[in-house]
Amino acid sequence: MARLTRFDDGLLLRGRSETTYPLDHSRWRGDDGSPLSYDDRPGITCDDVDATERSIWRYRRALPVTFEREISLGEGMTPLVTNEVDGEMLKFKLEYCNPTGSFKDRGLSTMITALADAGQREALEDSSGNGGSSFAAYAAAAVIGSRVLVPEGTSPGKILQTRAHGAEIQIVPGTRDDCSAEALRQAEERAYASHNWHPMFIQGIKTQAYEIWDDLGPTAPDTIVLVAGSGSQVIGHDLAWHELERAGAIDPVPRLVMAQPASASPLVDAFAKGADDVGPVVPAATMAEGTAIGNPVRGREVLAALRRCNGLAARRVRTPSPQPRGRWLAAASTPSRRAPTHTRDIAHCATQASSTAPAPPFSCSPVRVTSPPPGWWRCSADERRRSADAEGALLPCRPRRRPALPVGSTPPRRGRHPAH
Numbered sequence: 001m002a003r004l005t006r007f008d009d010g011l012l013l014r015g016r017s018e019t020t021y022p023l024d025h026s027r028w029r030g031d032d033g034s035p036l037s038y039d040d041r042p043g044i045t046c047d048d049v050d051a052t053e054r055s056i057w058r059y060r061r062a063l064p065v066t067f068e069r070e071i072s073l074g075e076g077m078t079p080l081v082t083n084e085v086d087g088e089m090l091k092f093k094l095e096y097c098n099p100t101g102s103f104k105d106r107g108l109s110t111m112i113t114a115l116a117d118a119g120q121r122e123a124l125e126d127s128s129g130n131g132g133s134s135f136a137a138y139a140a141a142a143v144i145g146s147r148v149l150v151p152e153g154t155s156p157g158k159i160l161q162t163r164a165h166g167a168e169i170q171i172v173p174g175t176r177d178d179c180s181a182e183a184l185r186q187a188e189e190r191a192y193a194s195h196n197w198h199p200m201f202i203q204g205i206k207t208q209a210y211e212i213w214d215d216l217g218p219t220a221p222d223t224i225v226l227v228a229g230s231g232s233q234v235i236g237h238d239l240a241w242h243e244l245e246r247a248g249a250i251d252p253v254p255r256l257v258m259a260q261p262a263s264a265s266p267l268v269d270a271f272a273k274g275a276d277d278v279g280p281v282v283p284a285a286t287m288a289e290g291t292a293i294g295n296p297v298r299g300r301e302v303l304a305a306l307r308r309c310n311g312l313a314a315r316r317v318r319t320p321s322p323q324p325r326g327r328w329l330a331a332a333s334t335p336s337r338r339a340p341t342h343t344r345d346i347a348h349c350a351t352q353a354s355s356t357a358p359a360p361p362f363s364c365s366p367v368r369v370t371s372p373p374p375g376w377w378r379c380s381a382d383e384r385r386r387s388a389d390a391e392g393a394l395l396p397c398r399p400r401r402r403p404a405l406p407v408g409s410t411p412p413r414r415g416r417h418p419a420h
């Protein structure tokens with residue numbers, strides 16, 4: 001099949017051993033078994049944003065490759081709403097407003113676009129739920145047959161959603177890592193298209209950062225809290241903010257805070273030890289099931305990204321007597337740097353928000369800000385408590401000129417979104 005992609009001159013895929021490969025969208029890892037990345041991008045400025053496009057594709061000029069056919073379901077353009085948490089004004093990026101209910105849609109849109117461009121007609125993926133569901137939806141949009149391997153214990157709702165998008169489901173006994181091992185075994189017979197491995201997935205995830213920059217002015221916030229399992233958001237943000245810095249669009253890059261639950265925190269543990277790579281762990285059960293990754297594929301790259309962004313890492317600590325908010329351990333990027341107190345709170349929010357307790361699955365990235373933007377007002381402590389109790393997660397503040405949101409309703413959305 002004719003290749004429709006336009007590659008930038010000299011762009012290569014790079015493995016860990018600095019071995020390079022010619023661009024090929026069907027290639028998902030290096031010959032040495034390491035994950036692949038594209039060469040660094042120069043970044044974009046406001047002039048490069050396609051303001052007529054209401055999806056992640058408005059930042060297409062930040063991608064390493066241009067495609068003739070973009071597989072999009074209107075992902076991205078998610079609300080950035082303000083709320084007060086213990087006296088701090090935070091902004092929350094409501095990523096559950098993406099078409100299939102998670103931030104994964106950003107990366108699956110770009111990854112499936114690349115696979116369709118390579119002429120792939122069927123593909124195999126492994127996921128603990130949200131990634132699989134998103135994969136199935138975008139594969140269906142590209143008319144690519146999909147098989148999704150999920151670990152036992154995956155929420156029935158996520159399996160149902162994935163099946164509804166037309167994927168063949170296989171439930172694998174054991175942990176999330178056992179599921180990945182089975183996918184690697186099957187990859188010998190069927191095209192493997194794992195979002196954790198494919199380099200084009202991260203390219204889509206980085207649009208989350210571009211969008212925050214765009215929404216804020218454009219400017220960069222001080223600090224961004226991200227929940228990590230494999231750590232795709234940490235790598236995506238590091239890429240995007242450094243691209244923006246390279247293009248002269250921001251200075252300095254924001255600090256990244258990575259949050260993991262106590263039962264599955266290999267990245268936080270490695271970061272706290274100052275290690276360059278992650279020691280695999282067997283994750284215990286967690287309500288934030290999407291984060292239960294014991295051996296992240298790009299662990300080494302996540303740690304490097306966090307250090308490049310002057311990062312912090314936090315995890316919830318199990319205590320013998322239950323405390324209302326748990327306790328947090330924060331690991332700073334240098335021994336002398338103490339974690340600011342607000343880190344504990346925003347990291348708490350991030351992990352809570354990543355749990356599957358509320359429906360639809362909720363993922364958010366709170367951003368510290370100093371004052372609320374015009375048109376938004378602070379919820380009273382009482383309102384906030386009521387919302388949090390009812391939803392298990394924070395609701396957005398209500399805009400001044402709009403009626404109150406009924407508890408359980410979806411917050412306002414901007415832009416073009418299909419009905420789901």
Ligand SMILES: Cc1ncc(COP(=O)(O)O)c(C=O)c1O
Pocket residue numbers: 102128129130131227228229230231232233289290291293354361362363
């Ligand atoms: C809602 C949500 N948040 C966070 C994560 C963790 O993402 P990653 O494994 O890319 O770090 C997942 C993964 O499935 C998820 O579904």
